Structures are given as C-alpha cells and as structure tokens.
Amino acid sequence: xxxxxxxxxxxxxxxxxxxxxxxxxxxxxxxxxxxxxxxxxxxxxxxxxxxxxxxxxxxxxxxxxxxxxxxxxxxxxxxxxxxxxxxxxxxxxxxxxxxxxxxxxxxxxxxxxxxxxxxxxxxxxxxxxxxxxxxxxxxxxxxxxxxxxxxxxxxxxxxxxxxxxxxxxxxxxxxxxxxxxxxxxxxxxxxxxxxxxxxxxxxxxxxxxxxxxxxxxxxxxxx
Ligand code: PRP
Numbered sequence: 001x002x003x004x005x006x007x008x009x010x011x012x013x014x015x016x017x018x019x020x021x022x023x024x025x026x027x028x029x030x031x032x033x034x035x036x037x038x039x040x041x042x043x044x045x046x047x048x049x050x051x052x053x054x055x056x057x058x059x060x061x062x063x064x065x066x067x068x069x070x071x072x073x074x075x076x077x078x079x080x081x082x083x084x085x086x087x088x089x090x091x092x093x094x095x096x097x098x099x100x101x102x103x104x105x106x107x108x109x110x111x112x113x114x115x116x117x118x119x120x121x122x123x124x125x126x127x128x129x130x131x132x133x134x135x136x137x138x139x140x141x142x143x144x145x146x147x148x149x150x151x152x153x154x155x156x157x158x159x160x161x162x163x164x165x166x167x168x169x170x171x172x173x174x175x176x177x178x179x180x181x182x183x184x185x186x187x188x189x190x191x192x193x194x195x196x197x198x199x200x201x202x203x204x205x206x207x208x209x210x211x212x213x214x215x216x217x218x219x220x221x222x223x
Contacts, residue, residue: 012187015096020187074189088196093186104153106177119158121162153176165178
C-alpha cells in the first residue's frame, strides 16, 4: 500500500490561527509544538494524522493554497476576496467576525449620497472597487494603503476609507464613523481544487467534522 501523503494547512498568523487550532483540538487533532510562542520553527507536523501546519501572513494564505503548496487554508474572507485566487471556499468557521465598512467623518455621508467622485483609501483596493463600481455604480479614485488606513481622512489623503471594523474603537478614537456596510466578515476554510480531487475523502472528513463541532457549539450557545 502506498503511504498516505501529508495534508498541508496554511493558517493566517495571529488570533485566527489560535482559534483554528482550538477548533481542531475539539476534533482530537492537536499540534503541541505550534502552541509554543517562543519557537522559531515555521512548519509543524502531526505525524499520527499526517498533517503539516504552517503560519503565513493572511494575504499569502490564498496564494499558498492556489499553487498547491498548501492543500487547505484558513484566512478571513476579506483577504480571500481581495486576493481573488482560484480556490474553493468550503466552510465559514464563524469566528473572527467583523465588518468591512466605508468609514469617514460624518460630513462625508453627503458625498456618498450624491455619488460624488471621491477619494477612497483602503488596504483592500479590489473590494473597495467592486463595492463602489459594481454595487453603487459610483466612480471613485481608489488609493491603496498598507495600514493605519484611518489616517486617510484625518490628514486629507482621502474622503473616506474602506476598512475592517471590529470593536469600532479605532474609528471612535479618531472622530470617524461607519457610513455604509460593505459586507460581514469571518474566517473561512479554503481548499486547492486539485487537492479536493485527489484527497476528497480526507478533506471531506475534516470539513464535516469541523462543521459538526461548529453546529454543536452553536446549539450550546442557543440553549
Ligand atoms: C484593523 C483595521 C482597523 C482596526 C479595527 O487594523 O484596519 O484599523 O483593526 O479594529 P477596531 O474596530 O476594533 O478598532 P490593524 O490592527 O490590523 O492594523 P493596521 O490598520 O495597521 O493594518
């Protein structure tokens, strides 16, 4: 019999990765080495199940999965939509919930209402473009930033921003507010299309197992 190959998982670094590993532990899949915050190792192995895990920057997760360097990935649907890679989205993991919003000073609300040609700063230029051009049919100038996007309207770079809002405290502390909601966000599991063909039973077992655990915790929450 040929030996089972490793299934490789790319997890977006940070809180999402920890929440994903917690969920895996509920299914009896653990990777103790990965919990050691001091380790400099990049790849972690569960020999028993033949799983390999690695952590990557969120926007790189869909890239690893599209090229098949990882069979499965977990990242926010903000980065998945922005990167627009050829991957299957198979599961909403339900955590990492937040919202993609158009934000700015209260006065910018009028500019949005009257479909003015405004400047929009964002770390997510593709999502911003899709929202303004395809959903709102409003012509805007998109300016790509790499972080601290709230600065845009504060220093006069842009009229509004398209960004993630979680608690809303960054906006509040900077005198900005949500003007429109673009879409809700959460962590998603993605799969390489070729891996899905080659390892369908193993991948389906993982997806179904995770779905069951998520339903169980939803039921507990509802009670
Ligand atoms: C994200 C996002 C907002 C902030 C929202 O930034 O871009 O700035 O968090 O969170 P809140 O609603 O809870 O305040 P992040 O911390 O990732 O840093 P960055 O802006 O430098 O990318």
